[in-house]
Amino acid sequence: MAVEVTKVEEVLTGRVETYWYLVGKRLRKHKLAMISLVVLIIIILACVVGPYLSPYHVAELGSTEEVMQPPSLKHPLGTDELGRDVLTRLLYGGRISLMVGFSSVFSALVVGIVVGAYAGYYGGILDTILMRFTDIMFSIPVLPLLIVLASVIPGAGVWKIILVIAIFGWMTDARIVRGMFLSLRENEYVEAARAIGVSNNRIIWRHILPNSLAPIIVSATLGVGGNIIYEAALSYLGFGVMPPTPSWGNMLQNAQYAMAIAPWLVWSPGIAMFITVLAFNYLGDGLRDAMDPRLYR
């Protein structure tokens, strides 16, 4: 029935109903996900453009009268212990936090997809080796190792944090991708592709991967939020983004010493992070519902 209905719509509108078109259509019906998407776009735009519009520089120190001032017209979110404008730092820190979130998810995804794809497609010994390695990575207590890694890897740049988060973040993706490949490789179209002489690599990347994108996208969306929290935790322990570069994580850490006298220093990065992570989670949920293959036709 559903097929006929969509067919009729196709004829009427002359529009081809591809899978992604249907996903978009269903996502638009998911109110919470759409609100989240709008909120995220606003946050991302503000973080990207904001620091250019602000009259203050991130590391610009204020005069002694401007130290730890509560929110005012001049400084809408107040100033910190060095007299720096919190709003400017919040937007700039958002850039860093979002960049850490996106880049670490992307790097982890690349590793996870490669490991999962080869393990799931070839199976056998390769699968055993790769998945046992994944299990080992999963069972490593991350925090002690992070302390070691933070001292071993030279430099204090943001890239180090991205790398560290990615190294410990690819295993879930690898398992998801492996699971998808295990079931998708049994599909007749894979057999058919082999029967026309398509090479294994081409089958993996061109035929199976595009069909396993849905759970990967969902996992990545949820992952961005998770990794923002992760960065905050690392920064809180002093292994994250190093000041004076602000991130939401180290702004929070910085604020704890002055919590009693300057609570606005905690509220701004805390709420920013809360809203962002929540929005990523709702968007991820919405995408999961929209991409559910059981709802497809």
Next chain:
Amino acid sequence: MERGEVLLDVRDLKTYFFTDDGVVKAVDGMSFTIHKGEVLGLVGESGCGKSVASMSIMQLVDVPGKIVGGEIIFKGEDLVKKTPEQMRKIRGAEIGMIFQEPMTSLNPVYTVGDQIMEAILVHQDVSEEEAKKKTIELLRLVGIPEPERRFNQYPHELSGGMRQRVMIAMAMSCNPDLLISDEATTALDVTIQAQILELMKDLQRKTGMAILFITHDLALVAEMANSVAVAYTGKIVEYGDVYSIFKRPRHPYTYGLLSSVPSLKTEKTKTPLPAIEGMVPNPYRMPSGCHFNPRCPFATERCRKEMPELAEIEPGHLVRCFHPVAVEKEANA
């Protein structure tokens, strides 16, 4: 009928599956020959090894399956000895294959045009432009109306029959010498099935390719094939040209299969349709002697002890039976 030179010679092929519960001899000493331009029908029930035989020819048998013996001589060369890379170049280019499920044999995320183009681009050194042109020609060749529009459509926008035509276009894209059709029309309804068969016959006449036509449907074999091989539990039990098999089936199994096809006569007399007693034996516990003996009305002590050889009973007609049926079957087709 004048026969061309031998294109494919399968000799004593053995493909076993090594499972935790034991070894399944899916194909156990199968031999058959396909000449250039010939259509060989490979018939049998589910589980008789006909699909595994076709996957063995393509060298696409996956673990736990393994070809443990025999030769597959294609154009004078043994496919079993080919490296995966050599085999990849043969698949699609020299041997094409169509599958049972047209609904799922196409990748849902690419347009049908893209998928046929891929088959061309993998094997031929042509530009995308030429490949696209050739794809549209192929779509026209397999009887798809408005090929230019269909080129950009996704599989889910096509009907089952259309998709099977696309699969045939893919298989035909490099002018293969051999087309393997593994139950290619089983999933289609009868009128579409007739159209697809007609298309395959037509293409076969035009290009002179050989077809290995795998099916469980005897009526289709009678319509399509020049020769017939009847498979049972991984072995060929009867082999011959289509007329002698349908006119004078000598193996009790073939005889039983032919009798269980309803004809206009059986309906008139209201007699129940004769069926072959019993079940296909458990692949883990094959009966000793002739594998058909528990179901065979003519089985004797010897049948329970010894496996008969595939022997020529009349010129070009081979039977694996100690007690071949001597009755002439009334023509009911």
